[in-house]
Amino acid sequence: MRVSILNSFLTTPHRKLEELAPLHTSALEHDPLFYSRLALWYFAKGEVRDHKLLFVAHLATSEYPEFREAAWVLLQKLAPYEVARALDHTKKVIGKTPRSFKGAVAHYLQTRENNPRQFDGAALRARNDLKHLYASLRIKPGPRAQAILFDEKPPEDSPLFALKSLAQAATSEEQARIIVEQKIPYTTAIGALKSMTPVILVALINAMSPQEVINNMASLKKRGAMDNPEVKALIDQKLAEAKTNKRVSTMKARKALEATRLDVETERALTEIMDQRIADKVEIKRPTALFVDKSGSMSQAITVSKQLAALISAVTTADFYVYAFDTAAFDIKADVPAGKRAALSDWEKAFQFIKANGGTSLGVALAQMMKKKQYVEQILIVTDEGEQRAAVGRCLGGV
Numbered sequence: 001m002r003v004s005i006l007n008s009f010l011t012t013p014h015r016k017l018e019e020l021a022p023l024h025t026s027a028l029e030h031d032p033l034f035y036s037r038l039a040l041w042y043f044a045k046g047e048v049r050d051h052k053l054l055f056v057a058h059l060a061t062s063e064y065p066e067f068r069e070a071a072w073v074l075l076q077k078l079a080p081y082e083v084a085r086a087l088d089h090t091k092k093v094i095g096k097t098p099r100s101f102k103g104a105v106a107h108y109l110q111t112r113e114n115n116p117r118q119f120d121g122a123a124l125r126a127r128n129d130l131k132h133l134y135a136s137l138r139i140k141p142g143p144r145a146q147a148i149l150f151d152e153k154p155p156e157d158s159p160l161f162a163l164k165s166l167a168q169a170a171t172s173e174e175q176a177r178i179i180v181e182q183k184i185p186y187t188t189a190i191g192a193l194k195s196m197t198p199v200i201l202v203a204l205i206n207a208m209s210p211q212e213v214i215n216n217m218a219s220l221k222k223r224g225a226m227d228n229p230e231v232k233a234l235i236d237q238k239l240a241e242a243k244t245n246k247r248v249s250t251m252k253a254r255k256a257l258e259a260t261r262l263d264v265e266t267e268r269a270l271t272e273i274m275d276q277r278i279a280d281k282v283e284i285k286r287p288t289a290l291f292v293d294k295s296g297s298m299s300q301a302i303t304v305s306k307q308l309a310a311l312i313s314a315v316t317t318a319d320f321y322v323y324a325f326d327t328a329a330f331d332i333k334a335d336v337p338a339g340k341r342a343a344l345s346d347w348e349k350a351f352q353f354i355k356a357n358g359g360t361s362l363g364v365a366l367a368q369m370m371k372k373k374q375y376v377e378q379i380l381i382v383t384d385e386g387e388q389r390a391a392v393g394r395c396l397g398g399v
Contacts, residue, residue, distance in 0.1 A: 166182075
């Protein structure tokens with residue numbers, strides 16, 4: 001059970017929370033102390049938000065008062081759309097929403113109402129989610145919340161009032177000024193704009209965080225941002241800032257790479273962001289080997305192995321060896337300049353001639369390392385365990 005829930009952190013649920021619900025329910029039931037401590041650890045170290053709101057929902061509906069109190073605190077750290085999804089998960093999947101959860105949400109909303117700037121920013125990005133929280137839990141909104149969310153009469157000092165002005169603005173320059181002054185989010189602004197000019201793109205990207213640029217890379221490309229030198233330079237600047245920004249998600253950078261076809265320079269920048277974010281979290285100090293089974297059934301595993309090689313090489317400060325094998329072993333090396341870490345694109349090129357074919361003889365890779373007197377302290381193996389030949393026994397017997 002512990003291994004299963006830890007393995008789940010390697011996946012992104014993509015809002016299909018119900019698929020992971022049985023795992024969280026089982027972990028909480030059979031090992032509550034481990035589960036509660038894991039929740040706190042993941043909030044401090046984890047990146048995938050779906051997992052965080054799963055912890056909140058299951059702790060909040062736990063039979064233990066201490067866990068419900070912990071969920072109360074953790075819920076305050078979520079974004080409005082995450083709180084709304086946690087609420088839906090307690091109702092539709094878990095089947096209960098205790099009073100303590102409503103109390104936590106009421107405090108969450110009141111805290112934001114007490115800070116008009118914070119509330120307006122939340123309403124700008126997640127108006128429907130906020131309405132859902134008030135209405136579903138029958139929480140009475142304050143005057144400003146009532147005006148913005150339900151009466152659709154935002155005060156003149158509200159960014160939502162400015163959003164209406166944005167839609168009515170006659171020139172790109174005026175629209176750009178409103179975006180910059182009111183810091184209107186990209187995803188909100190594009191719904192109010194009839195056309196997208198370089199002037200508007202510059203204003204939008206200037207108002208975006210590095211993470212928002214990464215999240216919207218496909219949309220920016222679709223709107224011509226990558227074709228204009230000035231706009232592209234601004235995107236490159238944001239990506240450079242992302243390398244040292246601790247709030248940038250490794251998973252989101254990877255998703256941006258997978259979602260759209262980008263130029264080589266931008267792909268490398270996103271890969272370097274992933275490498276840097278991973279390196280900031282972990283360091284491998286022991287000599288390591290990666291063995292990749294390339295037998296006939298391992299096509300998908302070869303793709304995964306490229307990513308593993310890129311992840312490991314990004315964080316290791318010791319020797320790192322990669323071998324692909326069927327009934328013979330093949331040394332895989334990424335060709336990069338001295339002193340530079342290999343990126344995913346480098347490993348893609350290194351693996352380009354490795355195709356799924358042949359049998360499975362794990363020992364041949366180990367035999368090759370022994371022949372070359374390559375020393376490692378840990379070996380990571382990607383295999384389906386479909387076939388093990390006598391070479392394994394011979395090699396291990398000589399260790």
